[in-house]
Amino acid sequence: MTTTMDEPVDLPLPLDRPEPRPRCGVCAALARQRAKAEAEGDYSKVSDCNIEIREHRSPHRRRRSS
Template structure:
């Protein structure tokens, strides 16, 4: 795992999408966008542990 990389919550579509966009931003070398996505993933609110019931 890369340093400082937040873990997208398994089963959360938003986190998965943010993680994908983060990867794309990194591939483009846009590190400020990467940082934004990291924060969004880290701060994305979940009820419980990301499993909706």
């Protein structure tokens, strides 16, 4: 029986931590949730909050460019 090793997995660098937009209640709420999750060591929730902040920021970019 011949076995071979799989090729190494190439993982990208993690994305930068998204910053909430000033004066946005949704961004502020997500940032508070993220801070609480960090304090509790719930890094899965931290990641979820980062994704939500990143996705929520796209409407801010569209409004700013109009």
